[in-house]
Amino acid sequence: MNHHATSADQELLDDEQDFNLNEYIARYFRYWYLFPVFLVLAFTVAFFYLQITQPVYSTKTTILIKDEKKGLGGSQGDILTELSSQFGGNKLVENELEVIKSQTLMEQVIKELTLDVSYTAKEGLRTVNLYKTSPVIIKAEVITPFGFQEPMTIHIEDSTHFRFNDEDKIFTFNQRFNNAWGAFVITKGAQSDVQDLKVHFTDVENLAENMLKRLSVEQPNIKSTVLELTYEDSNVQRSKDVLNKLLDVYVQSSLSDKNSEASNTLKFIENRLGLITGELGDVERDVESYKTNQGITDISAESQLFLENIKENDTKLNEVNTKISILESVDNYIQNAGEGAVAPATYMIDDPVLVSLLTKFNELELQRERYARTTSPNNPLLETINTQLAGTRQSIRENVQNLKRGMAVTKKNLENINTRFSAGLRSIPKKEREFVGIKRQQSIKEELYLYLLKKREETALAYASTVTDSRLIDAPIATFNPIKPKKAVVWLGAGVIGIIIPVLLINLLFMLNNTVQRREEIEKVTHSSILGEIGQMKVQVNGLPGEESIIKMTSRSAVAEQFRALRTNLQYLGDGSCRVLMFTSSIGGEGKSFVSINLAASLAYSDKRVLLIGLDLRKPTLHDRLMVPNKFGASNCLIGQGHYEDFIQNTGVHPKFDVLTSGPIPPNPSELLSNGRLPVLLAELREKYDYILIDSPPYGLVTDSALIAEHVDATLYIVRFNYTIHDHLKRIGELQRMRRFTNLSVIFNGVNYGVGYGYGYGYGGYGYGYYAEESEGAVKAVGSRFKKLVGKS
Known part of the structure; x- marks a missing residue:
């Protein structure tokens, strides 16, 4: 088993x-x-x-970034490439890409274009931006936190007057106003037909972040140094202005960085020139005074020779001292870099290695300053640049120390030579020797003065001819059609x-509906035969809902035909002699009373004597549907109180259709059904009626149906469309497998033969549309259908 x-x-x-x-x-x-x-x-x-x-347009422009590594000659270029191999041309372009997308530059663009104050107006259903077309211009001095949160409405009354928000007070242009939004001056703007507009104040930092999200900077070709800037905006003119201004700000920032070194060098040379000029004037006055006092007009040839030699040696010694001074300034700059120290002039240094190291150090300093403005302190790239700066600084200091040691040796040698020349001068007469000493100081100062003048001119020329590292290729061009x-x-x-x-x-x-929807579901789960299908009643009969109506069996409606088909199928129950039929279901509301009443009426119309017994002793409804009294009935017979003939009533539906209602509700229905009087009652009724239909309680709720089933010929289990849940079908399958009910069959009730149901099952599965009673409800409103679907009714 x-x-x-x-x-x-x-x-x-x-x-x-x-x-x-x-x-x-x-x-x-x-x-x-x-x-x-x-x-x-x-x-x-x-x-x-x-x-x-609002439609959004895309505006593009392209710029060329010049490679700073190009143009270095010979060994210097090779040394610099070797020492800074990590910063090639592509890396430089990537750095400039990040600089262009920096928050600082975008905030400067916003301030110069006054984009933190925007104007909008309604144009039909759409809100349009009035960039450069606003009839008013607001010059904001102070904006309150409330002003950043809520827009301010301006109603223009005429060419000279306007109102704020919903206020009635009239104001004039070119006045200073103070209100909840802040302090500002409102002036007249462009000629426009707009009468009502809103003014939006936006925080510069937040606006810059938002604008940077709409800006993209890409390198189309990795081998080139061309950058493509794309900006998306709902206003074409504003997008062009943003790109143009962004490039202007970027160029000015680049020029400022490049001019900083030349400016510092000019300051250094000017300071040195001031000192040398004063010293040279003093020496020239000493020469003039000595010649006047001593009456010297010329010196001997020997003195002239010594003087020329000393002059040449002093020139060399002066150059050495200058280089040592420059090296000391370099060492001081490296030690105090970042604290406002004046950067030395790299072209005043002869050593190519030191020049390359200083160039690299200055580039790293500029990059560090840019990244410090645009990135967080913990950015890995910033940390890498700081590490490279520390390494380069150490290399420069070591190189400077080596050069200073070499310069010290050279200086000592030159000083020894000067000592020998000074000894030779002792053989020259005292006057001439004194004059040569004074002349020697004059020559030294003149050489140094001329050298500084030359370097100042060179630096000034370089400062004046500084050009940007970028060049505009294509001016901003907007798309003709919006991109979104x-x-x-x-x-x-x-x-x-x-x-x-x-x-x-x-x-x-x-998925959420766990009720029975199709005939196949019943057949699969219960493995029981479906004796018939009853369609859904769509019209009311005698004022009752369709599912509670008594159908006029002489009609040609679809449901009436289905009951006739069900009446015909009764001959296939068991061996064809089943006359006592019990109707049950899983729960209440599945249509037991509706099916039993109308099937009984159909049998009566076929000239059969039919008795419908209400054995739902707990919740009887037959008497209400048939509109007959229920003072006495089956419960009286089961307790032995009177004969059944005294309680049977004609329904009025048909002369051969009688009913035995349930009668008074007893306190012990199960005990009454099992006291042995039910089979005796049914045996007597079999002699008088052709068919006995029993309306029993739901099997899934009480055991009364199981007690009644022992005395009937067949059980008709009602399953209602979109009402009976799948778990109840499993109970029917268990009853079928266990043979608990004799000749168990299923009646599928309340089927909705809408579009998509089945393939034409039974007699009623295909097109009852030609029946007059059904045509009235054939087409329903979409809203009613949707409500019905959601309500699972």
Whole structure:
């Protein structure tokens, strides 16, 4: 027995797991009206979205970044390339890319274009920006926190007057105002027909972040140094102005960085020139005074020779001292870099290695300053640059120390030579020797003065001829058509959404709906035969809902025909001689009384004597539906109180259709049904009636039906469409396998033969549309259908 049950359960499980493609597709045809509804809604939303949304245009421009590594000659270029291999041309372009996208530059663009104050107005359903077309211009002095949160409305009354928000007070232009938004001056702007506009104040930092999200800077070709800037905006003119101003700000920032070194060098030379000029004047006055006092007009040839030699040696010694001074300034600059120290002039240094190291150090300093303004202190790239700066600083200090040691040796040698020349001068007469000493100081100062003048001119020329490292290739050009919203994509998306939503909704409803929807579900789970199908009553009869009506069996309606078919199918129950039939179900409301009453009426119309017994002793409803009294009935017979003939009533539906109502509700229905009088009563009634139909309580709730089933010929189990849940079908399958009910069959009640249901099952599965009684409710409003679907009614 257990083996049989296990096999049956496995077979049931396999059946439930089968996927029926036709059934899956049919569910969508059943609710076809949802698709046009949601398509119309989706297209309506798409239409209003396109009307409301401002079109966004894309503006592009390209610039060329010049490679700073080009132009270095010979060994210096090679040394610099070797020492800074990590910073090639591509890396330089990437650095400039980040600089262009910096928050600092964008904030400067906003301030110069006054983008933190914007003006909007309504144009139909759309809100348009009045950039450079606003009839008013606001010069904000102070903006309050409230002003950043809420826009300010301005109503223009005439050419000289306006109102704020909903205030009645009239104001004039060119005045200073103080209100909840802040302090500002309002002047007249461009000529415009706009009468009402809103003014939006935006925080510069937040606006810069938002604008940077719409700015993209890319390198189209990795091998080139060309950058492509793209900016998206709803206003074409504003997008062009933003790109132009951004490039202007970037160029000015680059020029400022490049001029800083030349400016520092000029300051250094000017300071040195001031000192040398004063010293040279003093020496010249000493020469003049000595010649006047001593009456010297010329010196001997020997003195002249010594003087020339000393002059040449002093020139060399002076150059050495100058170089040592420059090296000391370099060492001081390296030690105090970042603290306002004056940068030395690299072209005043002869050593190529030191020149390359200083050039690299200055580049790293500029990069560090840029990244410090645009990135966080913990940025890995900033940390890398700091590490390279520390290494370069150490290399420069070591190189400077080595050069200073070499210069010290050279200086000592020159001083020794001067000592020998000085000894030679002692042989010259005292006057001449004194004059040569004074002349020697004059020559030294003149050489140094001329050298500094030359370097100052060179530095001034370099400062005046400084050019930017970038060059504009293409001016900003905006797209002719907006890049978003794209109408074709919006319409296509609306169509897809209009299809997807009802598909998802239908699937969700079917997933959440655990009630019986199809005939196959009953057959798969219960393995019972379906004796008949009863369609859903769509019209009221005698003022009662369709599901509670007594059908006029002489009509040609679809449901009447189905009851006739069910009456015919009764001959296939058991061996064909089943005359006592019990109607039960899993729960209340599945239509036992409706089916039993109308089947009894159909049998009566076929000239059969029919008795309908109400044995639902707990919640009787037959007397209400048939509108007969229920003072006495079956409960009286079961307790032995009177004869059944005294309690049987004619229904008035047909002369051969009688009813035995349940009677008074007893306190012990189960005990009454099992006291032995029920089989005696049925045996006596069999002699008088052709068919005895018993309306019993739901089997899934009480055990009364099981007690009645022992005395009937067949059991008709009512399953209602979209009402009976699947778990109840399993109970029917268990009853069938256990043979608990004799000749168990199923009646599928309340079936909705809408589009997509079945393939034409039985007598009523295909097109009852030609029946007059059904035509009135054939076409329903879409809203009513949707409400019915959601309510699972």
